[in-house]
Amino acid sequence: MQRMVNDPDRVVEEMLEGFVKTHGNLVEKTENARVLKYVKAPEKGRVGIVTGGGSGHKPAFIGYLGKNMVDAVAVGEIFSSPTAKAFYDAFRAADGGAGVACLYGNYAGDNMNVKMAVKMAAKEGIEVKTVVANDDVASAEKSESKKRRGVAGEILMWKAGGAKAAQGGSLEEVIAAAQKAIDHTKSVGVGLKPCTIPAVGHPNFEIADGTMEVGIGHHGEPGIEVAKLKTADEIAAKMVETIVPDQPLTEGDEVAVLVSGLGATPVMELYIVFNRVYDLLEEKGIHVYRSYVGNYFTSLEMMGVTLSVMKLDEELKELLDVETETMGLTQFGRQ
Amino acid sequence: MQRMVNDPDRVVEEMLEGFVKTHGNLVEKTENARVLKYVKAPEKGRVGIVTGGGSGHKPAFIGYLGKNMVDAVAVGEIFSSPTAKAFYDAFRAADGGAGVACLYGNYAGDNMNVKMAVKMAAKEGIEVKTVVANDDVASAEKSESKKRRGVAGEILMWKAGGAKAAQGGSLEEVIAAAQKAIDHTKSVGVGLKPCTIPAVGHPNFEIADGTMEVGIGHHGEPGIEVAKLKTADEIAAKMVETIVPDQPLTEGDEVAVLVSGLGATPVMELYIVFNRVYDLLEEKGIHVYRSYVGNYFTSLEMMGVTLSVMKLDEELKELLDVETETMGLTQFGRQ
Numbered sequence: 120m121q122r123m124v125n126d127p128d129r130v131v132e133e134m135l136e137g138f139v140k141t142h143g144n145l146v147e148k149t150e151n152a153r154v155l156k157y158v159k160a161p162e163k164g165r166v167g168i169v170t171g172g173g174s175g176h177k178p179a180f181i182g183y184l185g186k187n188m189v190d191a192v193a194v195g196e197i198f199s200s201p202t203a204k205a206f207y208d209a210f211r212a213a214d215g216g217a218g219v220a221c222l223y224g225n226y227a228g229d230n231m232n233v234k235m236a237v238k239m240a241a242k243e244g245i246e247v248k249t250v251v252a253n254d255d256v257a258s259a260e261k262s263e264s265k266k267r268r269g270v271a272g273e274i275l276m277w278k279a280g281g282a283k284a285a286q287g288g289s290l291e292e293v294i295a296a297a298q299k300a301i302d303h304t305k306s307v308g309v310g311l312k313p314c315t316i317p318a319v320g321h322p323n324f325e326i327a328d329g330t331m332e333v334g335i336g337h338h339g340e341p342g343i344e345v346a347k348l349k350t351a352d353e354i355a356a357k358m359v360e361t362i363v364p365d366q367p368l369t370e371g372d373e374v375a376v377l378v379s380g381l382g383a384t385p386v387m388e389l390y391i392v393f394n395r396v397y398d399l400l401e402e403k404g405i406h407v408y409r410s411y412v413g414n415y416f417t418s419l420e421m422m423g424v425t426l427s428v429m430k431l432d433e434e435l436k437e438l439l440d441v442e443t444e445t446m447g448l449t450q451f452g453r454q
Numbered sequence: 455m456q457r458m459v460n461d462p463d464r465v466v467e468e469m470l471e472g473f474v475k476t477h478g479n480l481v482e483k484t485e486n487a488r489v490l491k492y493v494k495a496p497e498k499g500r501v502g503i504v505t506g507g508g509s510g511h512k513p514a515f516i517g518y519l520g521k522n523m524v525d526a527v528a529v530g531e532i533f534s535s536p537t538a539k540a541f542y543d544a545f546r547a548a549d550g551g552a553g554v555a556c557l558y559g560n561y562a563g564d565n566m567n568v569k570m571a572v573k574m575a576a577k578e579g580i581e582v583k584t585v586v587a588n589d590d591v592a593s594a595e596k597s598e599s600k601k602r603r604g605v606a607g608e609i610l611m612w613k614a615g616g617a618k619a620a621q622g623g624s625l626e627e628v629i630a631a632a633q634k635a636i637d638h639t640k641s642v643g644v645g646l647k648p649c650t651i652p653a654v655g656h657p658n659f660e661i662a663d664g665t666m667e668v669g670i671g672h673h674g675e676p677g678i679e680v681a682k683l684k685t686a687d688e689i690a691a692k693m694v695e696t697i698v699p700d701q702p703l704t705e706g707d708e709v710a711v712l713v714s715g716l717g718a719t720p721v722m723e724l725y726i727v728f729n730r731v732y733d734l735l736e737e738k739g740i741h742v743y744r745s746y747v748g749n750y751f752t753s754l755e756m757m758g759v760t761l762s763v764m765k766l767d768e769e770l771k772e773l774l775d776v777e778t779e780t781m782g783l784t785q786f787g788r789q
Contacts, residue, residue, distance in 0.1 A: 121646040121647050121661075121663060121666075121683065121757055122646070122719075122720075122723060122757075123646070123685075123686040123689055123719065123723040123726065123727055123759060124685065124686050124723060124726060125685045125686050125687050125726065130722060130723075130726060133686070133725075133726045133729050134722045134723075134725045134726055134729075135725075136725075136729045137724075137725030137726055137727070137728045137729030137732070137747065138725050138747075140728065140729060140732045140742075140745065141725065141728055141745045141746075141747045174722065175720070175722060177720070177721035177722050177725075178721070311456040311457070311458070312456050314720075326456075328456060331456075348456065350458075350459065350460045351458040351459050351460050351468070352460050354458055382718065382720055382721075383717065383718035383755050383757075384457075384458065384755065385457075385510070385512070385649075385717055385752070385754045385755050386512035386513070386717075386749070386752065387465060387469045387509065387510060387512050387754070388457060388458040388459060388465075388469075389472075390468075390469045390470075390471075390472030390473045390476065390512075391458065391459060391460065391465060391468045391469055391472055392458055392472070393472045393475065393476055394468050394469075394471045394472030394475060397472070397475045407475075410475065410476045411476075412472065412473075412476045413781075414721070414749065417720070417721065419720045419722070420718050420719065420720050420757070422456055422457075422718075422755070424458060446748075449784045
């Protein structure tokens with residue numbers, strides 16, 4: 120395994136140590152070693168934003184801690200849910216007395232642990248409401264969209280929820296904004312090479328040379344099709360044609376587009392894919408209001424790309440425009 | 455080749471198209487298809503900052519176009535110098551009448567083409583002064599430091615030069631600040647897996663499994679040692695022990711640290727490496743004033759890491775503190 124680790128079982132601890140040392144202006148530790156918080160959280164009277172999930176997806180999840188975005192994050196092992204206690208402690212770290220919005224992805228472990236944590240918080244008088252992201256269109260049929268997983272679209276959900284909280288929104292309003300953001304967002308991924316969890320030491324799934332897996336999940340969950348490896352333009356078209364009818368998006372719509380690498384893809388190639396995505400959408404009369412291209416939600420060193428498209432209305436546009444200061448997403452830096 | 459490209463000979467064109475579509479708030483095209491500029495450049499009476507180099511290093515070079523950093527960039531083919539004409543046109547795009555500082559890396563092609571472009575600009579009455587980055591300590595002995603290549607330390611040179619220009623510095627002052635920044639910065643890289651230029655289709659060098667190449671260059675130039683693959687902590691120590699005596703850094707010094715992935719390294723591991731770099735420096739009484747960890751200067755999908763350390767004085771600290779808005783580096787987003 121050609122990787123830079125010490126003890127494979129301690130990669131998360133060491134990563135967190137390094138992260139806090141690097142971004143001390145934005146994040147800090149809490150009493151729970153598996154919970155980080157924004158340095159200025161909680162803010163009294165403001166709804167707290169919490170998320171959490173397995174590690175290995177950097178900048179997700181802790182990279183979105185910061186001003187007007189996420190206030191506290193529960194951190195799991197690589198590709199594993201944080202504990203209920205971690206979610207609970209994250210709620211406490213984010214609670215400013217106006218309630219907490221827990222905005223997370225639809226995975227069995229996260230669902231279970233968030234549910235337990237919400238009960239624990241209720242006993243302490245902390246009101247927590249949740250939004251479960253299910254933007255990955257490839258992970259279940261539309262008729263069963265509640266079974267779909269949450270992927271990179273979660274970033275736009277955190278952005279919308281955090282912005283609504285910054286505007287002084289109530290817990291109900293923050294939840295409504297985050298729910299709308301994720302309901303309006305559809306994602307799909309394409310994998311070209313697998314990734315290796317350090318403690319495992321070899322890839323936990325295979326993608327044969329010359330092929331690509333369409334609809335691959337963030338942890339290598341099987342996609343909807345193993346196809347011959349296509350050109351960047353064809354990959355872009357495949358993703359656009361998956362998302363557009365699912366939302367559906369139609370002529371005159373405005374959208375935000377997020378193209379994320381899965382870890383090892385040269386950033387150059389993300390721009391090549393986006394270049395075609397943009398043209399395909401514009402040709403359909405779907406206007407790209409804002410775009411994000413980069414490594415926003417990765418899977419260790421997987422080779423591949425995800426496309427997320429959010430259908431905008433005036434409220435969502437206004438929320439996207441709210442200033443953000445995080446390691447992963449800033450207002451000016453990466454848009 | 456498991457990669458997302460269309461025509462391998464047109465990756466730079468398509469990447470540039472996508473880049474401008476994504477970052478239209480920051481960058482725009484010029485008459486020369488191989489020159490991009492900051493949307494607000496040139497600013498009358500302000501020194502223009504230009505750089506340039508081969509493609510495949512994203513965010514370098516075009517990712518540092520933006521407010522108070524780089525005004526125009528000459529773009530080369532993958533791992534190849536831009537033409538003299540591209541540098542010349544970048545000078546013209548950045549010239550606001552106060553002269554242009556061309557801050558670039560020490561590579562034969564770049565040296566030759568910048569020299570020609572400076573002469574072309576002089577004929578047009580545009581004064582251009584240059585700083586040649588040579589921060590890569592592994593690329594030549596200290597006694598021959600003028601032969602050393604420029605690597606990720608260039609980012610800190612652009613930051614210092616751009617900040618000095620923002621403060622209203624004269625061309626001489628901007629050049630002096632950039633020269634000081636790079637003189638104060640030492641870098642070294644470690645490669646774990648090679649990269650593949652799309653038009654070539656296979657790696658242009660090898661790194662055997664179980665080994666690492668210490669001192670590897672940004673294009674796979676041979677390093678100073680092929681060693682057995684070590685732990686993250688040992689890799690961190692190797693890099694710190696290479697840089698500290700070379701600067702030299704001593705107890706009481708303050709530094710900025712930049713840890714960059716080479717493209718495919720999971721960001722998690724960059725934080726693990728930084729975690730040890732930080733501790734090693736602090737143990738020596740060298741205080742980390744600012745740190746940057748991420749994919750700041752890559753080599754396509756090479757696996758590996760570079761460490762750059764800049765010795766700070768009051769002027770350099772003040773310059774680092776100047777606000778920046780770029781895709782690759784923002785004041786808040788990634789520090």
